[in-house]
Amino acid sequence: MSIKPLGSRVVIKRLEAEEKTKSGIVLTGAAKERPQEALVVAVGPGEVLDGKVVPMEVKVDDKVLYSKYAGTEVKVDGEEFVIVKQDDILAIVE
Amino acid sequence: MSIKPLGSRVVIKRLEAEEKTKSGIVLTGAAKERPQEALVVAVGPGEVLDGKVVPMEVKVDDKVLYSKYAGTEVKVDGEEFVIVKQDDILAIVE
Amino acid sequence: MSIKPLGSRVVIKRLEAEEKTKSGIVLTGAAKERPQEALVVAVGPGEVLDGKVVPMEVKVDDKVLYSKYAGTEVKVDGEEFVIVKQDDILAIVE
Amino acid sequence: MSIKPLGSRVVIKRLEAEEKTKSGIVLTGAAKERPQEALVVAVGPGEVLDGKVVPMEVKVDDKVLYSKYAGTEVKVDGEEFVIVKQDDILAIVE
Amino acid sequence: MSIKPLGSRVVIKRLEAEEKTKSGIVLTGAAKERPQEALVVAVGPGEVLDGKVVPMEVKVDDKVLYSKYAGTEVKVDGEEFVIVKQDDILAIVE
Amino acid sequence: MSIKPLGSRVVIKRLEAEEKTKSGIVLTGAAKERPQEALVVAVGPGEVLDGKVVPMEVKVDDKVLYSKYAGTEVKVDGEEFVIVKQDDILAIVE
Amino acid sequence: MSIKPLGSRVVIKRLEAEEKTKSGIVLTGAAKERPQEALVVAVGPGEVLDGKVVPMEVKVDDKVLYSKYAGTEVKVDGEEFVIVKQDDILAIVE
Numbered sequence: 268m269s270i271k272p273l274g275s276r277v278v279i280k281r282l283e284a285e286e287k288t289k290s291g292i293v294l295t296g297a298a299k300e301r302p303q304e305a306l307v308v309a310v311g312p313g314e315v316l317d318g319k320v321v322p323m324e325v326k327v328d329d330k331v332l333y334s335k336y337a338g339t340e341v342k343v344d345g346e347e348f349v350i351v352k353q354d355d356i357l358a359i360v361e
Numbered sequence: 362m363s364i365k366p367l368g369s370r371v372v373i374k375r376l377e378a379e380e381k382t383k384s385g386i387v388l389t390g391a392a393k394e395r396p397q398e399a400l401v402v403a404v405g406p407g408e409v410l411d412g413k414v415v416p417m418e419v420k421v422d423d424k425v426l427y428s429k430y431a432g433t434e435v436k437v438d439g440e441e442f443v444i445v446k447q448d449d450i451l452a453i454v455e
Numbered sequence: 456m457s458i459k460p461l462g463s464r465v466v467i468k469r470l471e472a473e474e475k476t477k478s479g480i481v482l483t484g485a486a487k488e489r490p491q492e493a494l495v496v497a498v499g500p501g502e503v504l505d506g507k508v509v510p511m512e513v514k515v516d517d518k519v520l521y522s523k524y525a526g527t528e529v530k531v532d533g534e535e536f537v538i539v540k541q542d543d544i545l546a547i548v549e
Numbered sequence: 550m551s552i553k554p555l556g557s558r559v560v561i562k563r564l565e566a567e568e569k570t571k572s573g574i575v576l577t578g579a580a581k582e583r584p585q586e587a588l589v590v591a592v593g594p595g596e597v598l599d600g601k602v603v604p605m606e607v608k609v610d611d612k613v614l615y616s617k618y619a620g621t622e623v624k625v626d627g628e629e630f631v632i633v634k635q636d637d638i639l640a641i642v643e
Numbered sequence: 644m645s646i647k648p649l650g651s652r653v654v655i656k657r658l659e660a661e662e663k664t665k666s667g668i669v670l671t672g673a674a675k676e677r678p679q680e681a682l683v684v685a686v687g688p689g690e691v692l693d694g695k696v697v698p699m700e701v702k703v704d705d706k707v708l709y710s711k712y713a714g715t716e717v718k719v720d721g722e723e724f725v726i727v728k729q730d731d732i733l734a735i736v737e
Numbered sequence: 738m739s740i741k742p743l744g745s746r747v748v749i750k751r752l753e754a755e756e757k758t759k760s761g762i763v764l765t766g767a768a769k770e771r772p773q774e775a776l777v778v779a780v781g782p783g784e785v786l787d788g789k790v791v792p793m794e795v796k797v798d799d800k801v802l803y804s805k806y807a808g809t810e811v812k813v814d815g816e817e818f819v820i821v822k823q824d825d826i827l828a829i830v831e
Numbered sequence: 832m833s834i835k836p837l838g839s840r841v842v843i844k845r846l847e848a849e850e851k852t853k854s855g856i857v858l859t860g861a862a863k864e865r866p867q868e869a870l871v872v873a874v875g876p877g878e879v880l881d882g883k884v885v886p887m888e889v890k891v892d893d894k895v896l897y898s899k900y901a902g903t904e905v906k907v908d909g910e911e912f913v914i915v916k917q918d919d920i921l922a923i924v925e
Contacts (some may be wrong), residue, residue: 269428269454269455270376270406270426270452270453270900271453271454271455272451272452272455273418273419273450273451273452273453274418276451278452287867291916303905307925309452311419311452313409315865316414316881317411317881317882318409318410318411318413319882321879324837324838324876325837328873332834332905332907332914334903335903338430339390339451341397341426341427341451341452343426343454347379350426350451350452354838356837356906357836357837357840357903357914358834358835358836358840358873358875358914359834359835359837360833360834360835360907361833361834361835363548363549364520364546364547364548364549365546365547365548366545366546367512367513367541367544367545367546368512368542370545370546390532403546405546406512409504409509411504411505412504412505412532413506433493433522433523433545435478435520435546437520437548444520444545444546450484457642457643458586458614458640458641458642458643459607459640459641459642459643460639461607461638461639461640461641462636464639464640468641469586497640499640500606505598505599506598506599506601514565525583526614527617527639529585529614529639529640531642532615538598538614538639538640550735550737551735551737552733552734552735552736553734553735553737554709554733555700555702555729555732555733555734555735556730558734589704591734593715595702596715597697599692599693600692600697607672611724621710621711621733623679623708623733623734624737625708627653632708632733632734635684645830645831646802646828646829646830647828647829647831648827648828649794649795649823649826649827649828649829650794650824652828654828662828687828688794688811691786691791693786693787694786694787694789697746715804715805717773717802717827717828719802719830726802726827726828728755735782739922739924739925740896740922740923740924740925741916741921741922741923741925742919742922743888743889743922744888745925746921746922748922752883770838771856779922781922782888785880787880787881788880788883809898809899809921810866811921811922813896813924820896820921820922826883829896
């Protein structure tokens with residue numbers, strides 16, 4: 268099953284942050300901050316503005332930083348995704 | 362009886378999620394989350410922007426993911442539908 | 456006396472829903488939901504956008520579904536009407 | 550003294566509704582609903598949009614229905630008027 | 644000292660309403676309503692929209708009605724003025 | 738050190754109002770109203786609208802009246818400035 | 832690892848203000864105000880408006896003043912950055 272986002276929407280998959288505290292302890296679950304990094308899984312065709320499609324800036328497999336709490340969480344075939352508008356993506360991390 | 366949505370509106374029919382918990386129990390009624398999947402039943406002609414009709418991205422029989430709580434529920438001939446603006450449809454699921 | 460709505464406004468007359476409960480009792484008054492079906496009685500000339508009149512999608516005698524609570528109720532010659540913007544009309548029912 | 554409204558504004562004079570209850574009693578003062586009918590007294594030149602003046606739809610002496618509570622009440626030479634934007638006028642009654 | 648308002652702003656000077664009650668008493672101070680009449684003292688060059696200056700509708704010495712509470716009160720050389728956007732001026736009184 | 742404001746922003750320096758009460762006492766500190774007069778210190782290049790730069794209406798050394806509480810206070814090299822959008826400047830005082 | 836901001840976004844790094852109180856004590860930590868100065872680390876390609884990219888006004892290594900509390904804090908490789916829209920940058924400090 269595949270997801271084709273509409274307009275300027277982007278389907279992303281959160282990347283679990285592997286985070287160590289200063290004492291070297293790896294945090295899990297509720298002790299971790301909500302992740303902000305994600306992998307782009309599918310990209311919409313772009314929004315139509317003034318009769319022209321605005322081309323998208325991100326592409327599949329880009330690693331991105333996105334606004335915490337942005338978008339809608341969906342579950343397809345048991346896997347969790349977030350569908351965000353490209354405007355909620357802050358930056359591409361390379 | 363048929364429904365012809367206006368502008369960029371879309372008539373959708375919710376798909377009941379058949380969802381199993383990890384223990385294998387099939388959830389029904391209030392225990393299930395409000396569904397987000399739906400089938401497109403009718404599509405409006407598209408919104409007029411700057412004197413041009415913006416063509417619609419979804420078509421009848423598309424299976425779509427839509428924003429929870431979006432749209433207006435209507436009952437026609439005893440059957441329940443939701444009329445949403447296309448902008449509330451997040452993605453097409455294939 | 457006739458009503459000529461301005462801009463993209465539409466004058467509609469609510470259709471009383473004849474609704475039976477499962478037990479076959481016909482509900483009246485406060486026990487019924489506020490109706491969403493209406494008949495188009497008069498249609499405005501259309502809104503002016505970018506110097507052009509956007510043509511109206513509904514016409515007199517169309518049976519329409521409209522957003523609950525939308526519009527303004529008016530009473531002309533003892534008869535009750537609702538004046539809504541066409542944007543509050545969800546769909547035409549045929 | 551005369552009032553020349555600016556832009557798309559319209560000066561209207563409320564028409565007192567002569568309203569009988571079913572028992573035939575004529576209601577006065579606080580027992581009556583706030584009137585919605587008015588007579589157009591003066592019409593502005595129209596709003597400038599995209600460098601063009603959008604022509605007005607109402608004219609002096611039109612009897613109109615307007616949104617309750619819209620506009621600003623003014624008193625000129627002891628007479629009360631309401632100055633509304635044309636967009637707050639719902640329909641012309643003929 | 645003179646004030647040159649920017650954009651579509653207008654400098655006005657409130658006209659004190661000389662108001663008699665029905666019994667003939669002239670009201671002063673807190674018993675009077677906040678005045679709505681004013682004299683235009685200075686007019687801005689007009690707002691730039693779509694690369695063109697929209698010409699102003701009011702001119703110096705016009706007597707105008709303006710929205711109660713609109714604008715900003717300023718005191719220049721001990722004299723009180725109100726700087727409003729032309730959009731807050733309802734009508735010219737002649 | 739110099740400050741170059743972006744877009745339609747303007748850097749202003751508040752002018753301390755020398756204000757006497759009717760009894761002739763010069764007010765200082767907390768007893769005075771927050772000043773509304775300021776001197777223009779730096780002017781941005783202007784906002785880009787529809788692909789064109791809208792030219793600025795104020796220039797360095799203009800004495801201006803600005804909306805109380807508008808803008809952001811900044812401290813550069815120990816001196817206090819306010820950065821406002823030109824739209825928050827009401828008028829030039831000459 | 833590098834961050835490429837999208838649209839009109841800018842990645843900035845806060846500059847720690849070295850601030851002395853009048854008594855000469857250097858304040859640290861919670862006693863200091865939240866800094867408003869920052870260094871530009873990466874600049875997006877610019878926003879698309881009316882089919883054209885609006886060129887950016889800031890460039891890498893500019894020292895800027897930005898609105899307190901604007902933007903989103905991100906942590907990449909243990910270093911803290913703020914991603915702001917260029918519109919939240921008030922001025923360039925030279």
